[in-house]
Amino acid sequence: MSTLDGGLVGLGVVGCGGAALDVVRSVGGSSSVRVVAVHDRDPARAEDLARRSGARIRPDLEGLLADPAVDAVYVALPHDLLAPMAVAALGHGRHVLVEKPLAVDRRGIASVRAAAAAAGRSVGVLFELRFVATVRAATDLVRSGALGAIRQVRIRTLIDKPPAYWSSGPTGRVSDPWRATRERAGGGVVMMNAIHQLDLVRSIIGQEVVRVAAETEPGVAGVEVEDVAAATLRFADGAIGSLVASAHAPGASAGETIEIDGTNGALRLGDPYADLPRLELYFRAPHLDHPEGRWIRIEPPAVDPWATAVDAFAAAIRSGGSPVPGLDDAEAALATVLALYESAAQRTVVAVRRSFDPPHDGGPLARRPEPDEMEAR
């Protein structure tokens, strides 16, 4: 695998914007990964990231993809470029760690899947919130059956983004309005933000969303994609859920939360981006050493989710295993997001279509348009 000292995984970074900054900062002290090369169409941002990481600048993409020190490529580009770049990196025999959502449509996911199979290389997806300590604790609890059967899930994605967000992102590092267009971003606050929580819920409760009824609305001048959305969700094993998302909820702070109710208890998962993420639990009967009948707060030791996610990816590719989260996880989350958009566009309830679904043989849901076929709203 690696040509680096100590068998470190050499990471090449393509796209040196806001997301890459978090990753490079977090893997700075990693004992399993080293950033060895960076590339961006904007030389100044590549230089900045090279300075921060000690990596080599590769002004041309081919130079980075062919660099023998690059074992894996971290792709952090606007949404429409994630899948094509992942395919290019896989074509050069590199493993890839791709930012969410990995693709904006099913064709993109399928192209990455085919390229990974042809190259015999692995694909990891940066859903780093899975590695937040409170999320891991919640996952262990729910998967152990501590809450009983899951009945209801409530997801809130409430953010108060500055107006400049649509032209220069949350960090202001890049001036490019890609987030505002359906073609380049694939969607708004759901595709960009709520997708993290949809991924978290499916990993915590182990159930897929099977049906969605949604409304979305764009509200910012010049912005095509939705900044507000609301949806009801039906999960495979019977739970029902709701999602409300807003990119401009006035005063929202630490507002990306998940509540899960089961037959024997409930949990409240605070915003995983908070400095001190919260996890609160309620049990109807004593569970392990937890009391019944009152809310308790769990405080697992904090970890850096980005560093942990990248280390987990590196461990998977070194052992020849499949990274988790990976392609299947990106596909499942995207399938729910696409169903939500389709439901809003068609004003109907939509079954979530996965690649492993058998073809439909008729009925009102038989043919579902791709997002680019949908009416502009």
Ligand SMILES: NC(=O)c1ccc[n+]([C@@H]2O[C@H](COP(=O)([O-])OP(=O)(O)OC[C@H]3O[C@@H](n4cnc5c(N)ncnc54)[C@H](O)[C@@H]3O)[C@@H](O)[C@H]2O)c1
């Ligand atoms: N996992 C997370 O928590 C998280 C956080 C933020 C962003 N993201 C994701 O990361 C990705 C990038 O988002 P961002 O906020 O960094 O965007 P950004 O606009 O800040 O940065 C994108 C970078 O890509 C570069 N770029 C664009 N086209 C290019 C090309 N053809 N070749 C080379 N470089 C090119 C731009 O110059 C820019 O530096 C998105 O998928 C986004 O959803 C994930």
